[in-house]
Amino acid sequence: MRTSIATVCLSGTLEEKMHAAAAAGFDGIEVFEQDLVVSPSSPEEIRELAAQLGLSLDLYQPFRDADAVGPELFAANLRRAEAKFQLMNRLGTDTMLVCSNVGTAEIDDDEVVAGQLRELGELAARYGVRLAYEALAWGRFVDDFEHAQRIVDLADHPSVGTCLDSFHILSRAWDPAPIEGIAAEKIFFVQLADAPLLSMDVLSWSRHHRVFPGEGDFDMVGFMTHLVRAGYDGPVSLEIFNDAFRQADVNRTAVDGLRSLRWLEDQTRRALDGEPVRDTLGLQALPAVEEPAGYDFVEIRTGRLGETTRLLHQLGFALGGHHQSKENVQLWVQGPVRIVVNDDVPDGSPTEIAALGFEVADPDAAIDRATRLAALPVPRSQGPGEQVLRGVFAPDGTEVFFCGRPADGVPAWLGEFGADEESHDAALVTGVDHINMAQPWQHYDEAVLFYTSVLALAAQPSQDVPGPSGLVRSQVMRSASGAVRMPLNVAPAAAEQGSFVGAAYPEHVALYCTDVFAAARRARRRGLDFLPVPQNYYEDLDARFDLDDEFVASLQELNLLYDRDADGEFLHFYTGTLGTVFFEVVERRGGYAGFGAPNAPVRLAAQYRRSQAEHRARTEA
Template sequence: MRTSIATVCLSGALDRKLHAAADAGFDGVEIFEPDLVVSQHSPEEIAALADRLGLALDLYQPFRDAEGVDDASFGDVVRRARAKFALMNRMGIDTMLVCSNVATATRDSDDVSARQLAALGDVAGEHGIRLAYEALAWGRFVDDYRHAWRIVERADHPQVGVCLDSFHILSRGHDPAGIEQIPGDKIFFLQLADAPVLTMDVLSWSRHHRLFPGEGGFDLPAFLGHVLRAGYEGPISLEVFNDTFRQTDPERTALQARRSLRWLEDHAAAAGVGAGMEPLPDVQHPTAFGFVEVKGEDTSPVEALLGQLGFTFRGRHRTKPVRLWSAGDAYVVCNEQHARDSAPSLAALGFDVTDPRAGERRAEALAAPTRFRQAYAGEQELPTFAAPDGTEIMLSAATGSGREPGWVDEFEGGSPPPGSTILGVDHVNLVQPWQHYDEAALFYESVLALHAQPAQEVAGPAGLVLSRVMRTADGAVRLALNLLPAGLAAGAGLPQHVAFATSDVRAAVEHGRRHGLRVLDVPDNYYEDLTARFDLDPDFVTSLRSLDLLYDRDADGEFLHCYTRTIGDVFFELVERRQAYDGFGAPNAPVRLAAQTVVA
């Protein structure tokens, strides 16, 4: 599979964009004309740089206002086109993107558009150039790829074909199945972009909110399947307009973009479409959270809190300044190694998988940054790599219910765990920096095959918090990614947290209180509102109030939960799910956020 990326996807000067694309492993680039216009380098210098980097220059774009115009205006179109064709010859680019007319179209006639495209094709042919005609989603008369193809068919010119852009097709709700009716050799170029499902004007949606494959709500594996079954053999290219990518490191964005195409290639290979599509190493679906790691210069306050929650001290690691606490199937590692001047924070997540080494190979194939952790003789080596926010992801071999992981034996001097109401880790909330939020979703989708749920907005004292849950189908692993607003530092009311599942949250809190536990205070106003929202027994509400417990209910069941105070940048939650409740108590999140602000 030949891969390409439009330079508009990346920030910075054109020469740096080319370096970033090459370093990420792309085969070619689309030259976005404004990037060339503002470059300090000549077209010949850009072409020479691309050649040195091993990059093909696959497309020059965009050429606008080309068809559907009166005869006098078309003369100017031809003049502009000749100048651009000469420029493309200087750069060695043989394909130009021609957009359906938005601004100057005055003639709603397929005959006129076809005739004018054919005339442009004649001029392009003189320069050895092909024209890829694209239906913009906001084109004045042509906004549907099927309409664009009818015009290209009518033009019947060897230099004129179509460009298919997933955003322009899927954002308008057009059925992509019709792509398979287009001869593959008349699909001159393919551009891919994902996007969140939004309700807004399509031009603003396109200009500001496109995403890389796997980060949004479009079914791009199915879309690509239609294109490949049509017989398309050209580059698979990304064209993503996104305000975040225009402000972030181009090298990192290029790696993110390449990972998205690797993920997409894996889906195409699994579907058996497209020659040369290479599958990734088998995905290792997590079967459970293996452990969570809290790291800081002094983790003793966290350990005291764990003791209040009913966790048992299992011992100190025999070679490292690391201690282990457990309750049920929940394991918390407290790490003071290399953490000088650091407040406690959530540093790593362990996932139980069937084959950790297979998971490691998949992560490497997706260019996930690897991390080294010293392991001595007799200690388990856990494959480790970094998520976009820096959280370390570690893979351990699943042992099955009721059996402890082998690495637990590396901790000495602790006590065997007694019975506990705590069952295991229910979910983990990770705050994401604004520039890595979408990258994180793609990371967990592609590396661990966690499925993204629809994002939700939660009102907090500092503004709206956007939350997207990544999870396994069976709910054994639930990972909530919360968007950290730009300008808001980590720890300012949005610390990360671990939720522990319990069979009886009231018993767990009562036990904790006897050992000094103080959960987050819930205002009386909340319980008055709760009584109004749900028809609850007054004695039940009183019991909730007495323990500062929060409550939610839906058609599938009930949810009781509470939160601890924050230590450094981490806090804990106790949750009790009743019947088949599968949510997270989202209506209660504003109460928690406001209460944490008061405490802070």
């Protein structure tokens, strides 16, 4: 599949955008007019740079407000268009995007519009240029692709075709199935954009909230299947207007964009598998991978070894051994849960989640798929006889490893610590319930796509949780079985600037236990510093659920929180924060599948109060 990206998607200069697109692996680009206008490079120099980088110049855009105007204005539009055609000849691109009129349209007559497009097409043909007519979702008279196609058919000119843009079609909830009825040779260009479902005017939605395929809520795979059935064989291009993308690093945004197209290509091919459809796009499938069966290990990096291992001991973990060749690496175990502690960092460095190991059926296929999706491999050395663990970097820098599932359930790498899998019978903690990862706002959508495409996790509907520093956006990435659950949180801007904790926004590991009361009592005996829960919470809890007084008193005694829905109950407690990490211990009763969302504001407020107190103490000292 030929891939392309509009330069408007990326930050930087036109030249920087071109280098980033080429480095990411795109076949071509759309040149956004403003990027060229503000560039000191001549059209000939841009053409030469594209040739050096191996990029095709697939589209010049946009040409606005050309149609549905009176004779005098249309004559001016023809003069303007001819100047652009001459420019395109210098640039070396032969297709121009013509948008349906938004600002100057005054004639609501398809015959008139078709006649004007025909005349524009006749002029374009003299310069070897084609016109791709696009229905903007907010066009004054033409705002849907079927209407635009009827006008193209009326124009009946070989240089006039249509541009199909997924945002303009799906944002208006138009059925994309009629794409299959468009003659393939009249589909001159295709632009793709996904988006979250928002309730707002479509123009603002388009200008600020588009995302790459797989990062929003549109059925992009369905859109693509209609395109393939139509027989389209041209470039598939990204046109994304997004405030975060245009501020983010140009190279990583380009990589994210190509990853989205490779994922979409794979998903489309699989969706069409078995259909007698001629694949004119040349869709390539990625190596198939199953969703992970669970967490193999969690690695924590810390320059505060003593307080970190003390906390693990308080939660019931025991030292499983020291690594045979990496003297700064320890293993802590409880039942089937394995936490690797790495203190190969300067003393005092904050504690953080460094790596996650996922149990997968075929690690080789998983790493192959991940690297084809432009994920960077993690460099890792191993000594003689040590297991080869292969992984890639997630967008936030976390290392993601793909670990096999041995038949006996005992990972071979445990031997490197001199450890064997212990009996699980007496363990209170019996699994990793979920891992909550904090994401920088500008890379949140990238993280959603990464875990969707690389690990085959599905994104659940997002929700906002209020906290002292602002709303925290949370979206759960989940395997179908529920064995892997990863809420991704976007920290409020104030928290990222340090006003929340004086450091990075915290993330946490949630441990599943069979008896949260017993786990809390054991932790208290061992001196755990619980995150305190205010009296007001328990009074509100009693009002909400009409709980037994003794039960509420037991919760309050141990700083436990509680939630309930129609399927079951959820009980949990939090530790204090070490660096950027804290732990949660949870017990699920019945079929409760949530995460105690009503209790999140309590946790956020308590963490905020504690962090502010610690900050004041450091300042006064």
